[in-house]
Amino acid sequence: MIKIKWGIIGLGKIAGKFATGLMYADKTELHAVASRDLEKAKSFAGKFNCKKYYGSYLELMQDEKIDVVYIATPHAFHHELSIQCLKLGKAVLCEKPFALNASQAQEMIDTARENNTFIMEALWTAFLPHFKHVSRIVNKKEYGEIRSLKADFGFPAEYDATKRLFNKSLGGGSLLDIGIYPVFLAYSLLGKPEEILAKAKMTETGVDLNCEIVFIYSNGRKIELFSTFEEKTKTMAEIEFEKARIQINSRFHEPTSITTYVNNKHEVRDFGVENNGYTYEAEHVNRMLQEKRIESNIWTHQNTLDLIQLLDEIRNKIGLAY
Ligand SMILES: NC(=O)c1ccc[n+]([C@@H]2O[C@H](COP(=O)([O-])OP(=O)(O)OC[C@H]3O[C@@H](n4cnc5c(N)ncnc54)[C@H](OP(=O)(O)O)[C@@H]3O)[C@@H](O)[C@H]2O)c1
Known part of the structure; x- marks a missing residue:
């Protein structure tokens, strides 16, 4: 089984935890990381023994060696960044909440299907x-x-x-x-x-x-x-x-x-657990990619859509629109 090569974009708090989780995952390589700030990317890469780092998200998405991109930015950018990755043929593990609302989520899933490319919401609890x-x-x-x-x-x-x-x-x-x-x-x-x-x-x-x-x-x-x-x-x-x-x-x-x-x-x-818990979702994504799937068989596209629809409905009741 070949190693799955990961890229991470948005190097904040959760990116650090996820990168630690990746270190325990089987058949996995953290191939590159990207920040809006090159120095930050360099320092993050150094901590996780990752050889490549970029000062822009797009450069990482264009790295031909990368199989899957983990998106760890604030929620507001999940939609646009996921779609960019998918159109460049990169599989995506996108942090929760998957998007700001159900219509964004639907568009991300549609884009994954059109490009025959994997996408999953990083709802890590589902894998614990x-x-x-x-x-x-x-x-x-x-x-x-x-x-x-x-x-x-x-x-x-x-x-x-x-x-x-x-x-x-x-x-x-x-x-x-x-x-x-x-x-x-x-x-x-x-x-x-x-x-x-x-x-x-x-x-x-x-x-x-x-x-x-x-x-x-x-x-x-x-x-x-x-x-x-x-x-x-x-x-x-x-x-x-x-x-x-x-x-x-x-x-x-x-x-x-x-x-x-x-x-x-x-x-x-x-x-x-011995690892920090993020290893489970990462290994699941590896498995899904090895099996050439475009959707998780544990946390499915429909699960993501149902969850975001519930969040939309709750936001509706409290009068919060993004
Ligand atoms: N699964 C979990 O357990 C878990 C836990 C915490 C958070 N999350 C999710 O992960 C996402 C990130 O959370 P976090 O706590 O890691 O946030 P954070 O510490 O603020 O980091 C977010 C990163 O996103 C990038 N970014 C891009 N545009 C930005 C902007 N306009 N303003 C601020 N940051 C921007 C920055 O990276 P660069 O400067 O490197 O570009 C920043 O470091 C959220 O969607 C959150 O819900 C998940």
């Missing part, structure tokens, strides 16, 4: 062992149906109107940045809800500082989801089944443990 374990329990109905689910994600973010978390033109707001994880969890375990309720507190920059969401499913089951930049919250998920309760411990979206409460007993199972 603890999440797969919980999904299996749900799918097999091991403890019966889910009766309720609560999930939150919150941390205190320093207010800066210019930075990506608060800047509307960069796709700011808690929902798209971290609220996406509780929404992802509810969607993955229960599917799309019948009804959505949502309210938010907005910042001066016009994005949501926090967002409270209720998903209503059949039989009136209510699922409570929450995201906030105001304070640290438990960042846990609690799933109540007919015959047990499962807690995905903090922070539920990354490698973690789960506690199962059943018959007045509880058991903690640790799903901590």
Whole structure:
């Protein structure tokens, strides 16, 4: 099996974590990195033993050796950069949220199909062992149906109107940045809800500082989801089944443990991993490329579209348009 050659564009926080994850991945080479700033690219490349670095994103996309580009810029650029890569024949792993809205996401997927080229949203949680374990329990109905689910994600973010978390033109707001994880969890375990309720507190920059969401499913089951930049919250998920309760411990979206409460007993199972968790999605992309697929068979294009449609609907309710 040949090595898959990766390129990374947008060398911020997540790019560093992902590059670390790549170092643990099988049959993988970090071939080049690109920043808008050549010196920054050089220094990033040095840290990860990567020989090539570029001072523009386009140069990296035009590097003929690269198989797949990981896009790690603020959300607002995911759409344009993904399409540019796809048109140049590069496969794409694009950070979450895939795009700012469903119509952008659809266009990215259409472009991938037209160019017969792979694209996937980097929804890394979908590939983590603890999440797969919980999904299996749900799918097999091991403890019966889910009766309720609560999930939150919150941390205190320093207010800066210019930075990506608060800047509307960069796709700011808690929902798209971290609220996406509780929404992802509810969607993955229960599917799309019948009804959505949502309210938010907005910042001066016009994005949501926090967002409270209720998903209503059949039989009136209510699922409570929450995201906030105001304070640290438990960042846990609690799933109540007919015959047990499962807690995905903090922070539920990354490698973690789960506690199962059943018959007045509880058991903690640790799903901590040796790598930093990003290796799983990278190896999955490698496999998809080796198999010449244009779509993941785990986190499909339809999953991405469903998720972004849910986020659109929530934004509609809280009056946030990008
Ligand atoms: N999967 C995860 O666990 C996870 C975690 C955190 C974030 N994310 C996602 O990853 C993306 C990036 O997040 P991050 O926390 O890494 O952000 P960040 O630290 O701000 O880095 C973003 C990078 O994007 C590039 N960029 C291009 N145009 C920019 C602009 N106009 N303003 C600011 N930066 C610009 C910059 O790289 P250059 O200067 O090198 O060009 C910057 O360093 C977001 O979409 C976020 O949702 C995912």
